[in-house]
Amino acid sequence: MNYVVINGSPRKKNTWKMVKQAELNLKGNFEEIQLIKERIPLCNGCFKCIMEGEDECPHFDKIKPIMDKIRAADGIIIASPVYAMNVTALLKNFFDHTAYLYHRPEFFTKKALVVVSTAGAGQKDVAKYIDETLRHWGINKVYKITYACGGKDSIDEDNINKISKKFASDVESGKLHSPKFGDVLFYNVWRAMALSKDPIEADRKYWTETDLVNHDFAPEVKLNIVKKSFSKIMFFIFKKVMK
Ligand SMILES: Cc1cc2nc3c(=O)[nH]c(=O)nc-3n(C[C@H](O)[C@H](O)[C@H](O)COP(=O)(O)O)c2cc1C
Structure with a gap:
């Protein structure tokens, strides 16, 4: 290691x-x-x-x-x-x-x-x-x-x-832990911000080039159904708010 x-x-x-x-x-x-x-x-x-x-x-x-x-x-x-x-x-x-x-x-x-x-x-x-x-x-x-x-x-x-x-x-x-709800929430704040109408260019580039923008959380880290749903709802809300 x-x-x-x-x-x-x-x-x-x-x-x-x-x-x-x-x-x-x-x-x-x-x-x-x-x-x-x-x-x-x-x-x-x-x-x-x-x-x-x-x-x-x-x-x-x-x-x-x-x-x-x-x-x-x-x-x-x-x-x-x-x-x-x-x-x-x-x-x-x-x-x-x-x-x-x-x-x-x-x-x-x-x-x-x-x-x-x-x-x-x-x-x-x-x-x-x-x-x-x-x-x-x-x-x-x-x-x-x-x-x-x-x-x-x-x-x-x-x-x-x-x-x-x-x-x-x-x-x-090498096992990865499920993230906390707060981590999922913040992930979606920045993810939605990177997709907003007037994004910070460095953020937009990072989130799109890594394709994280299309994921409920970093794909290596598994989310259970509750956290997955939470992530989707947060992303939906933040996207609306930041439009
Ligand atoms: C500038 C300075 C500020 C410090 N502030 C605090 C403090 O706010 N509270 C506390 O309990 N100890 C405080 N200390 C003590 C250190 O946290 C403590 O001695 C620590 O173990 C030093 O670690 P080191 O040997 O790795 O430098 C302070 C020490 C220094 C030099």
Whole structure:
């Protein structure tokens, strides 16, 4: 299996120690990306990735190699300490550069492991925020490991082992999970928007060229009859609203 690890901490300490413990339970190759070393300039809010295509981003040369590594991976590990009750600026800046994926989700066959450490607070909310971001990328299933170090040097090895083993066997199984209703809903927001009278050209191109526009959800991911019907109804409503 191929894993890509994205470390949002500027240092290799508490969060990294948790990542390394999780890696012991994963078999395969690891591509490690230390965001601090990537020197990605701050997103300047030009909207080019969203409106014109991600390759028009002025920082595309920095972002593309990372996205290519994610594309080549079966599993993605995203790590961040809590900084001021949120992810680090390093990780947030990276996420800002991937905001186009909200419009054009891509990673429907990938699974992710989120690793968050904190001194005392915010770890669950931060892990939830990363989870939500990844689901907007299209990621099929997100596992979360959080830990409050409270000034100690220790990590919760048992919990890390338990969750990372589940993540590993899921990645190795190759089985895809049924999406949440919220994922189906958002899928149809962007799908309908790409077909609207005055669409964002990059969105229209993506949804038509991938043929996702003709699917209730990414075709690799199976929907049961209830979710399929839900998808069709959502698409019908959003198309009407966005006409
Ligand atoms: C700038 C900064 C902001 C932080 N903000 C919080 C916070 O809001 N809540 C908290 O409990 N810990 C906070 N911490 C503590 C870190 O989350 C904690 O020490 C974490 O384990 C550091 O991870 P690292 O060793 O991977 O860098 C902060 C640390 C720094 C340096």
